Amino acid sequence: MLTKLSSRAGELFGFLNRTDGSLRSKILRSGFWQALATFGVNGLTFAKSAVLARLLAPEAFGLMSLSLMAIRGAQLITETGFGSAMVQRQGDWDSAKDTAFTLLALRGLLLAVLMVPVAYGMATFYGKPELVALISVLGASFLFSGTANINLSRTIRELDFKKVAIIENVVGFASFIVAVAIAWWTRSVWALVASFVAAAVIKTALSYILIPGKPVFHIDRKIAMELLHYGKFITASTILMFIASEAGGAVIGKMLDVAQLGHYSVAFLLANFPPTHVAFVLSNIMFPAYAKIQKDLPVLRKTFAQVTDIIASLVMPVMAGMAAASGTMIAAFYGAGWEDAVGPFRILCIYGAIHAIVTVNGYMFNGIGRPDIGFRIAVIRVVSILVLIVPAIKLWGTVGAAAAMSFVMVTNLLYGLYQVTKVMEASWGEVLRPLWPATLKSIAAGGAIWIADQLLPSSKIEIVWLILVGAVVYIPMNIGMIKTVLKLKK
Structure with a gap:
């Protein structure tokens, strides 16, 4: 028995360390490494937020939310789409890498300088002078992220995520240590700032240590125009996505107060933690995979249905369970003083x-x-958000903001599926069918956890019992899907 298990373990280890094989094998192998990176990093991110919530006041999270709003805004407003363009690129990769690297480095320098006047503007608008120093220091991260090794995009393009996983996990661990150590020492928002900048520095350093190839500063005008042509819609989309995702926090910070913004920010982080990071795993794997099959409509339709089934079945039941046990979760992970986060979180x-x-x-x-x-x-x-967000907050505060954001996301899903029917020449039945199993699983998981939450006596370990109940329901429902995915390597 032990010999058989050892043999299978060796076979699996060998499979995960190869870089050859079919597209399906590469997708499965990449899925493992990307999942390791994402869940390792974001497990540490979640642990960091839970620990810091007990060391810092909600106001610190509110200030950091406003600071990162400025950083993300500058980053996304100037998003070039070069990284995606390099992954999707059909022509010679080596001829374009130096141009992409140079443009990204210049962008990073420009953004680092730009954040100083932005910091003064944010501080004046929100009446928080401490934002000047916070945002200016956070802007230094652009200098490092802008000069990261562009050859990292090649590893993603080739569906080779092993080194990416190593880099991401080391960065996540270092960020956790820096944040907790400084929070323990200072009890201030600077713990969050230091961990953010440290992550950018370490990631850039590791990209040169672990990824072969050293880019040089050089610009080819023709290639630059090609990259910009592909990236123009991504640039515009990321600007709009930034406005959409940050609208709730921006308006809350202005209409209400920093403490309520802190509660909303924690609710938003927790509600997005499992789904966005599962989506990140699949998206990073499937983006280059879709690029390879983009001309084959039958394969494209089949792959889309499989991916939709997987992402919906993985995420929707978890979110239903979290909503059903929202009060218990917030109390267990963040402690006293965070009760106002329960409503928007649900x-x-x-x-x-x-x-x-x-x-x-x-x-x-x-x-x-x-x-x-x-x-x-x-x-x-x-x-949609700009129309709904202000009246929603006026009527229901942070709960209204959460309701507006959720309603708009549902409309986005429906419009996106409509576009799928057109580009893939598929029927509505074909694009909706993969969502039904996940919907039924969500009802079962949410119902089971809600009942358990009502019946179990309140205690410090109640959340542990609820997680076990969720696992007992969730794992059997998805075991068939997991087996199907594992067969891909054959």
């Missing part, structure tokens, strides 16, 4: 579940060379 679980599916579909559109569809989806999201 509603944002809908946002998170649908967001995962929309995200994977967005990468699919990019992979098949139709980033314009992602742009139109982003336009619809922004316009």
